Amino acid sequence: MAFNYALLRDILLAVRAHQLQPWLFKLGQRVNIHDLFMKNYSVAIIFLAFTILGCKEKTDDYLISECVGASFYYLDNQSTANLLVDFGDPGLNQQIDTATVINSGQRKLVGQDASFGSIPPPTETFASFELYKLSGGKKTLVYKQDPVQNSLWFKRKQNPNDPDFGCQQVDYTLRVTDAMLK
Structure with missing residues (x-):
């Protein structure tokens, strides 16, 4: 997964400039879900992989079949x-x-x-x-x-x-x- 240097740079600039808004709020204004997934395809792929694998149901592990x-x-x-x-x-x-x-x-x-x-x-x-x-x-x-x-x-x-x-x-x-x- 590639590190988003631009996002880190914006956070550091906001902190350095001593803006009144906290950097997390700045982060929330600056990044939305669409940007996160469209610019970082690896994040989207990992998210989908966890979702698909997490929903896989294994009923055999939960059944006790002892007589x-x-x-x-x-x-x-x-x-x-x-x-x-x-x-x-x-x-x-x-x-x-x-x-x-x-x-x-x-x-x-x-x-x-x-x-x-x-x-x-x-x-x-x-x-x-x-x-x-x-x-x-x-x-x-x-x-x-x-x-x-x-x-x-x-x-x-x-x-x-x-x-x-x-x-x-x-x-x-x-x-x-x-x-x-x-």
Whole structure:
């Protein structure tokens, strides 16, 4: 870009002459947009380049396309006792009400969880997992996982060929038998 020596000379002359008008006001009277762009083509080209490049929209940079993996947790009560479920973490998403009884022979959804880019296993969902037997209006602890163990939960994918990460849904089932209960 060429330097405008004439403009600089006019400013210096105005300052040297001690005119009453400030040199910026003098500059504003002396130079208009038309003169600036027509005499300095490089300024016009740079201005147009910034305008054109600045308006270029890149929507791909702003979109987040990460998927969510979902886990559903079931209790399959194959014992002879009616059971109540309790979790160590009260913040579990959509957990079963702890007053809900899971009858003998019943399979029931006890919780669900989701995570960006992965399928949360039971160890990431539950801090601990307890089963109580209800007899005579009294709760008695009959089973406890603390810490929770993934190996005790049967894992079933919607599609067996799906990987263990990403946008898949997985059902985890804890099968409870009389041999497991205290």
